[in-house]
Amino acid sequence: MEIKKNDYFDIDIIDIGINGEGIGKINNFTVFVDGALPNEKVNIKIIKVKKNYGYGKLINIINPSPFRQKPICEHFGKCGGCNLLHLSYDEQLNVKSSFIQSNLKKIAKIENIIVPKAIGMDKPFHYRNKASFPISFTDKINIGFYKPRSHNIINIDNCAIQHPINNIVIEKTREFIKDSNISIYDENTGKGDLRHIVTRIGNKTNELLICVVINNDKFLYKDLLIEKFKDIPNLYSIVINYNTNNNNVILGSKTETILGKGYITDYIKDLKFNISPLSFYQVNPVQTEVLYKTALDFCNLTGNEIVFDAYCGIGTISLFLAKNCKKVYGIEIVPDAIKNAISNAKLNNIDNAEFFVGKSEEVIPKLIFEENICPDVVVVDPPRKGCDTALLDAIGKTSIKKLVYVSCDNATLARDINYLSNFGFNLKKIQPVDMFCMTTHIECVALITR
Ligand SMILES: C[S@@+](CC[C@H](N)C(=O)[O-])C[C@H]1O[C@@H](n2cnc3c(N)ncnc32)[C@H](O)[C@@H]1O
Numbered sequence: 001m002e003i004k005k006n007d008y009f010d011i012d013i014i015d016i017g018i019n020g021e022g023i024g025k026i027n028n029f030t031v032f033v034d035g036a037l038p039n040e041k042v043n044i045k046i047i048k049v050k051k052n053y054g055y056g057k058l059i060n061i062i063n064p065s066p067f068r069q070k071p072i073c074e075h076f077g078k079c080g081g082c083n084l085l086h087l088s089y090d091e092q093l094n095v096k097s098s099f100i101q102s103n104l105k106k107i108a109k110i111e112n113i114i115v116p117k118a119i120g121m122d123k124p125f126h127y128r129n130k131a132s133f134p135i136s137f138t139d140k141i142n143i144g145f146y147k148p149r150s151h152n153i154i155n156i157d158n159c160a161i162q163h164p165i166n167n168i169v170i171e172k173t174r175e176f177i178k179d180s181n182i183s184i185y186d187e188n189t190g191k192g193d194l195r196h197i198v199t200r201i202g203n204k205t206n207e208l209l210i211c212v213v214i215n216n217d218k219f220l221y222k223d224l225l226i227e228k229f230k231d232i233p234n235l236y237s238i239v240i241n242y243n244t245n246n247n248n249v250i251l252g253s254k255t256e257t258i259l260g261k262g263y264i265t266d267y268i269k270d271l272k273f274n275i276s277p278l279s280f281y282q283v284n285p286v287q288t289e290v291l292y293k294t295a296l297d298f299c300n301l302t303g304n305e306i307v308f309d310a311y312c313g314i315g316t317i318s319l320f321l322a323k324n325c326k327k328v329y330g331i332e333i334v335p336d337a338i339k340n341a342i343s344n345a346k347l348n349n350i351d352n353a354e355f356f357v358g359k360s361e362e363v364i365p366k367l368i369f370e371e372n373i374c375p376d377v378v379v380v381d382p383p384r385k386g387c388d389t390a391l392l393d394a395i396g397k398t399s400i401k402k403l404v405y406v407s408c409d410n411a412t413l414a415r416d417i418n419y420l421s422n423f424g425f426n427l428k429k430i431q432p433v434d435m436f437c438m439t440t441h442i443e444c445v446a447l448i449t450r
Helices: 089-106 165-180 222-229 285-299 316-322 335-347 360-370 389-396 410-423
Strands: 008-016 022-026 029-033 041-049 053-063 130-137 141-146 153-155 194-201 208-214 235-242 254-259 264-268 271-275 306-310 327-332 353-357 377-380 402-407 426-433 443-449
Touching: 008 029, 008 053, 022 041, 029 041, 089 410, 089 426, 130 153, 130 165, 141 165, 165 194, 165 222, 222 235, 222 254, 264 285, 271 316, 271 335, 285 316, 285 377, 285 402, 285 426, 285 443, 306 316, 306 360, 316 327, 316 335, 316 353, 327 335, 327 360, 335 353, 360 389, 389 410, 402 410, 410 443
Parallel strands: 029 053, 208 235, 306 327, 306 377, 327 353, 377 402
Antiparallel strands: 008 022, 008 041, 022 029, 041 053, 130 141, 130 194, 141 153, 194 208, 235 254, 264 271, 402 443, 426 443
């Protein structure tokens, strides 16, 4: 059967894709349908046809899924933020585990490990402690999030997963733009000054840091900005980040503090952390405690071990490990994060943690082969692209028996497990933790041993 643009079909949705889209078949032709859910019968209109697959627009739901729910956000479907708001939270946890199961099978060829249901939140809304709002000017000022698969901004005045304080920050930013008449960055031309507003809020301390990202090497409106923002509840610090690169990276390397200390403080369990704007910090503070507890349980430390914490950020996992082992070596590429990690160790009176700035794949081989430090356990928590093979090769060439892998991208996790199998490592167990409720992203902790 020939499938053409603008044709209508009734199809069964049999699966869900990594962007939350429903997946159905017309004979052997695969169709992706935004907004449709598995086990639904839907009427669709074909909007794009490729050789073996196409895209359909959801016209009507003939038989809804029992797990379908009314999205609580008016921007659902138009904003690229949450793509699972139409699925019950409990079922989201099952779907996310199934993504991991499928990648373990496809990429790592593992079929004998059952991925348990993701550990979810009791209250899965307004959980994020960090927001980055791009700003543009069309016929009006736009502050919000990008539309899916586009760089057009949807204006947001209330978000289901962000901290409510952001609504006030956005409102005050609009007032600042109007009163200052500052030019707005245009990513097509690379011209205009104001690019992004980034906020961070301490979960336990409520300290709010606002970072204003400027496409210039100077910022002329410091006093007006402070005047506009000063009454925002819990405002603790304002920093200006200078980013003149014409690319998608939000923050440049230079920041200037114009109010307060230039960082916030927060607690994870009983440990205290200073967090500067350029440093990575987990975005879901409630689930971070669950994630770290899972990682620590998987390490099963007795108190005598040497542990490497690769990709350590501001030393959060390192300091939890340090309380349970003999010595921790933390390795991280961002110098500001390592400055935080060193001061965080002091802040918590921890003296058995040592930190190094550099690439894990360069520092760890040096520690092992030049300094002769061979750890009992290695913890890795890389960005989405996973671990560099130079790091996995170094681990593979030692007698290390235990690796605890914290992953925010299970496709690269599966790739790395597959690579490590060349050195006799096997996946022993895995536990997903839902850090990104209402979205298809999922974090997990894997215990890999030999
Ligand atoms: C997912 S974060 C984890 C941070 C920390 N473990 C935590 O839980 O907050 C990954 C970290 O790896 C750092 N990073 C990226 N590439 C790196 C590399 N090649 N070597 C060391 N650190 C790297 C990033 O700057 C970031 O802080």
